[in-house]
Amino acid sequence: MYNPQSYQQHPQHRSPPMNTRSPPPLQHPVPQHPIPNFSQGVHQASPHMPHQQQQYQQYQQQQHAFPPQPQGNYGPSMATPPQQQQPGNMYQFSGLNDPTAQIGMQFAGSAVAQGTAYVERNFNRWVDMPTLRHYFNVNNLYVMSKIKLILFPWRHSPWSRAVTRSETGQMEGFRPPREDINSPDLYIPVMAIVTYILLCGLVAGQQGSFHPEQLYVAGWTSIGVIFSELVFTRLGCYFLNIPFEASMLDLVAYSGYKYVCIIVSDLVKLFGAGKWLSWMVFIYTSLSVGFFLLRSMRYVILPDAAAGPSTFNPQRKRRMWFLLMIATLQIVFMFALVN
Secondary structure (H helix, E strand, C coil): CCCHHHHHHCHHHCCCCCCCCCCCCCCCCCCCCCCCCCCCCCCCCCCCCCHHHHHHHHHHHHHHHCCCCCCCCCCCCCCCCHHHCCHHHHHHCCCCCHHHHHHHHHHHHHHHHHHHHHHHHHHHHHCCHHHHHHHCCCCHHHHHHHHHHHHCCCCCCCCCCCEEECCCCCEEEECCHHHCCCCCCCHHHHHHHHHHHHHHHHHHHHCCCCCHHHHHHHHHHHHHHHHHHHHHHHHHHHHCCCCCCCCHHHHHHHHHCHHHHHHHHHHHHHCCCCHHHHHHHHHHHHHHHHHHHHHHCHHHHCCHHHCCCCCCCHHHHHHHHHHHHHHHHHHHHHHHHHC
8 A cells, every 4th residue: 555654754766856848867778798808809990991901900810819729639728839730730721621631641642552553563564674774874984984985995905794793603793884884784875866866857957958757757767777786686696596695685785886976977067077077987986886896795696605615616607707797787777877
């Protein structure tokens, strides 16, 4: 029941008298949660600063204010240096988690390893890589000495190849070219053939009749000459009952050495030497490569075990004539390739 006396005893509960001319008092909302202080993390941007620059500055400030949490076995409060972060973190930007990325990398690595092993296994079936490395085991001193030996073989001695022996004294094979100047190599023949092909194109260009097909013809002609010499040598060894103990790569190397003399003859003609000088250089280089093959291929055509007790053995004579034919054939091939 309403009591007017109690109302008069407590005047603080009375509402102020309403004035029709003044507006009602404003009531501000009271916050229910504490307001965070962003004055330390975010600086107020200038109104004159461009909008993109303000966003970039706020992004840098947020990066410094909230550093990324480390992953892996590190604690939640430990900051991982950039150089010590786990390699799996890079896959987060591509949408892959760490286990999926690791499985994919392992699968790709195993596939590449299996492919490499398959190629090596099938390639070694046709090409013996350790033997091929033996013929390319050269250095600069060997290359210069070998070219000098091909061009000036007259006073060289000895011509026998150096061998490697085991601890018991048994022969294990021949020494590599860089350890024996008499050992055949494939580096000089390959480089000489490539240089010869380029010289053919250069000469054709000076004459005004160059065409890319001429390089193709020169390359296949060089390969055909070497192949014909291999066939001739193998057939001669077969019909003369010569025990062929050398490697086919030895014959390829000996057949390719004549391109060094061909290059010398072509360079003399390219520099504008006279006709007589060009012929003199050609005759000298052809005789030098012929003499070089006579002494170098002696162990192939005339092995020590095949030599009879007498110097006038008919079988030995036939083999000597066959060796002389191989040396003469170099002159014929040089004449065809130079001209």
